[in-house]
Amino acid sequence: MTSEKHPLLEKFTEQIQHCTRCGFCQAHCPVFGATGRPALNARGKMLLLKEVLAGKIELNQELVDSLFQCTTCASCATNCPSGVDVPNIIKAARQEMVGLGTCHPAFTGMNQVLDEYGNIYAEDEPGDFDRERGGKAEVVYFMGCVGQYREEDATEAALDLLDHLEVDYILIDEVCCSGVLEDVGFSIKPALAEKNIERILATGAGTLVTGCPYCYRTFTGKEVYAPLREAGLEILHFSQFLARQDIGVSTDLKVTYHDPCDLGRHCGIYEEPRKTIKALAPNFVEMPSNHANALCCGAGGGVRGAYAKNSLAMARRRLDEVEQVGVDILLTECNSCMHNLANAKLRAQKFQVMTTAQFIVELIEDS
Amino acid sequence: MEQRDKEAIKRIVGEEHFTDELIDLVSYSYDGSDHNHRPEAAAYPADSEQISRIMRLANERRFPVIPRGAGTSMTGSVVPAKGGLVLDMVRMNRILNIRVPDRQVVVQPGVVYAALQKALAPSGFCFPPDPASGKVCTLGGNVATNAGGIRGAKYGVTRDYVLALEVVLPDGRIVHTGSKCMKSSSGLDLTRIFVGSEGVLGIITEITLKINPKPTAFRTAMASFETLRQAGQAVTDIMHSGILPSVLEIMEENTIRVLREKSGADLPEVAALLLVETDGYTEGEAEYAVEKVVAAFQDNDAKTVSRAGSQEEAEKLWAIRRAVGSAAGSLRPNNLSEDVTVPISKVPQLLEGIQEIMTGQGYPFVIFGHAGDGNLHPKIMFDGSDPKQAREVHLLIDKVFQLTCDLGGTLSGEHGIGLAKAPYMHLEHDAVAMELMRLLKNTLDPHNLLNPGKMALDQ
Numbered sequence: 001m002t003s004e005k006h007p008l009l010e011k012f013t014e015q016i017q018h019c020t021r022c023g024f025c026q027a028h029c030p031v032f033g034a035t036g037r038p039a040l041n042a043r044g045k046m047l048l049l050k051e052v053l054a055g056k057i058e059l060n061q062e063l064v065d066s067l068f069q070c071t072t073c074a075s076c077a078t079n080c081p082s083g084v085d086v087p088n089i090i091k092a093a094r095q096e097m098v099g100l101g102t103c104h105p106a107f108t109g110m111n112q113v114l115d116e117y118g119n120i121y122a123e124d125e126p127g128d129f130d131r132e133r134g135g136k137a138e139v140v141y142f143m144g145c146v147g148q149y150r151e152e153d154a155t156e157a158a159l160d161l162l163d164h165l166e167v168d169y170i171l172i173d174e175v176c177c178s179g180v181l182e183d184v185g186f187s188i189k190p191a192l193a194e195k196n197i198e199r200i201l202a203t204g205a206g207t208l209v210t211g212c213p214y215c216y217r218t219f220t221g222k223e224v225y226a227p228l229r230e231a232g233l234e235i236l237h238f239s240q241f242l243a244r245q246d247i248g249v250s251t252d253l254k255v256t257y258h259d260p261c262d263l264g265r266h267c268g269i270y271e272e273p274r275k276t277i278k279a280l281a282p283n284f285v286e287m288p289s290n291h292a293n294a295l296c297c298g299a300g301g302g303v304r305g306a307y308a309k310n311s312l313a314m315a316r317r318r319l320d321e322v323e324q325v326g327v328d329i330l331l332t333e334c335n336s337c338m339h340n341l342a343n344a345k346l347r348a349q350k351f352q353v354m355t356t357a358q359f360i361v362e363l364i365e366d367s
Numbered sequence: 368m369e370q371r372d373k374e375a376i377k378r379i380v381g382e383e384h385f386t387d388e389l390i391d392l393v394s395y396s397y398d399g400s401d402h403n404h405r406p407e408a409a410a411y412p413a414d415s416e417q418i419s420r421i422m423r424l425a426n427e428r429r430f431p432v433i434p435r436g437a438g439t440s441m442t443g444s445v446v447p448a449k450g451g452l453v454l455d456m457v458r459m460n461r462i463l464n465i466r467v468p469d470r471q472v473v474v475q476p477g478v479v480y481a482a483l484q485k486a487l488a489p490s491g492f493c494f495p496p497d498p499a500s501g502k503v504c505t506l507g508g509n510v511a512t513n514a515g516g517i518r519g520a521k522y523g524v525t526r527d528y529v530l531a532l533e534v535v536l537p538d539g540r541i542v543h544t545g546s547k548c549m550k551s552s553s554g555l556d557l558t559r560i561f562v563g564s565e566g567v568l569g570i571i572t573e574i575t576l577k578i579n580p581k582p583t584a585f586r587t588a589m590a591s592f593e594t595l596r597q598a599g600q601a602v603t604d605i606m607h608s609g610i611l612p613s614v615l616e617i618m619e620e621n622t623i624r625v626l627r628e629k630s631g632a633d634l635p636e637v638a639a640l641l642l643v644e645t646d647g648y649t650e651g652e653a654e655y656a657v658e659k660v661v662a663a664f665q666d667n668d669a670k671t672v673s674r675a676g677s678q679e680e681a682e683k684l685w686a687i688r689r690a691v692g693s694a695a696g697s698l699r700p701n702n703l704s705e706d707v708t709v710p711i712s713k714v715p716q717l718l719e720g721i722q723e724i725m726t727g728q729g730y731p732f733v734i735f736g737h738a739g740d741g742n743l744h745p746k747i748m749f750d751g752s753d754p755k756q757a758r759e760v761h762l763l764i765d766k767v768f769q770l771t772c773d774l775g776g777t778l779s780g781e782h783g784i785g786l787a788k789a790p791y792m793h794l795e796h797d798a799v800a801m802e803l804m805r806l807l808k809n810t811l812d813p814h815n816l817l818n819p820g821k822m823a824l825d826q
Binding site for chain 2: 014017018020021022023024026027036037038039040043044047048051057062063065066081082083
């Protein structure tokens, strides 16, 4: 059955065969939801890989638009009656394809850019956020590429909030954690990881707080970042850090919360963000899909860069849910989700999209 | 199909609604069965007019056309066995109107079953048949396979709710069948010819369905039995008791063992479990019915009887039932899952007969299903990469079909025939019936262009 040509993929042979082709993933896949194209949902991808393993088709360029068009949101795996671990299968397939010289150009580009610039946007100079970098402090705040180069206002708000809470924190000259490369067929860059580890540990901090859920996943889960964990550093996502704070402001505004896939389905962090938000805004409502069933914003897995039109269409489906519950504010805890949802929002949609930190800072300023 | 045919289709549906990319062709080669064959292209039509033009082209150029919904069929019924053009109905997904005073909805075939239920919910109405694939399957597919579900015992199957259809015939003509009245005795029942026709006679482009007020009260009870006979007698007694349960499910010992071992379900070691739901429009109605059910359990010496005291407890019991398919499926890479059906009173005989056929053959199997309407799902697990195993398992299934037909049953209660059961049609249908079916197919589709190779209708 197996061709023995694809060692990374063949580790998942049994898993791929366990896909019974029931198609239930179609109800949850954001890419299918936006495109209506079954070749792009998890079943479509598993069928392609099944034929690859059977030697019927080649793992070549013709498969890129399916196998590289996945936000790795894991809603398929969460809902698969056969327990197929689709996100890790997709990762293995992409790595196999890159090894064979086949990839979406957006990801080849991202890999090269990270070698040269140390951030995914090929930016030369990071914003300075008017704060010192690299001294000693109790807490390191790690912004992430999106926070540092695209959603500067969200980062500014997070830092203002830390100031307001009188947290003893410091920024470092951070480079991309490079965790996302594993999702798109490449590997984490040890040189970048070493820089981050060295600079984080040099602060003498006991706590590392990340603004980005993906950085949090990388620091807490990836082997190359083990020295952070071995040093006894407590690693928290900003939402977990906030849940421990007494914010002391509140509002009557009607608010909902978008679960970022990297925080929710991938890390199981659902309640900490809600704890903070519900304390601020008792008029909190859930969207029709929430927690483990939350619809993806469409930005992950490199899809925003590689398939921008479909990525926006996915975000619009999520925004439809926001409209359905009729709120004033959509909050999220991921700068990348924020970025995509805010970009996709139509002028007619009157609610605001912001991070919890931005919302809190606004409330503090108004109070 | 030649390139010029593809160009002609693009002119009909628009270039962006046509594909012959490999990723799509592979995807459209499969359904939920083990059958597969690649089409040559796929198109996403917007309306019946486009489909009509495509069928006229197909007739002129002689290429097969295979209508497709969500592709969740279990029999290969949407597998393009002879290549050709797949028509994915995903764009025809509008609910055209909901007319509660008429108890009707009109939908396009690409509407997902769950989307209709969601749209009906505010009015307190529902479309009662409830296929397990409801969150993804389309209503066009439901009609084309006469889909059933877990509530067949009380609410029947899709056929019982289809009032009228719009269908594009193989030659491109558009026909309107049935009537948008709750009753009609006018003319031959053309609607019923197309319900369950698996896309071999025409392409369904509009469906008028009857809807019901949704019950508001529910009760759930479960009982275990030391013997299959006792469980079978309990089912018979429930049928005699003057009530109709909305769900009456049976699971036999292999199923119970798999649930215990694979899903960690807290279940006794017994020969059979019965799981029942009663419903009504008042609490009293549902309660009255469940009391009758519990009495039937006790009269037949049930080893254990449990009643859900709350919605959470009921949900726990239903979660056990829902776990069957995946728990069993995880035992081997492949499985064959059938939907043989017998008169309700023959369920114990069918269960025992299937156990006898499958026990000791080296393949794990489970049998569960809808005892309330006689529909059982034997599921046998194997490794399909080993041709010997695939052959042996199919031989066992042959015997199951023979047994079912010997008991006066039918090959399919709710999945349809497709490719998987085409070779067995003669077991159930006599030569004259087969001849009539082929005559009908040949009259409507003389060039055998619509979904060819299915239901043993090819001449």
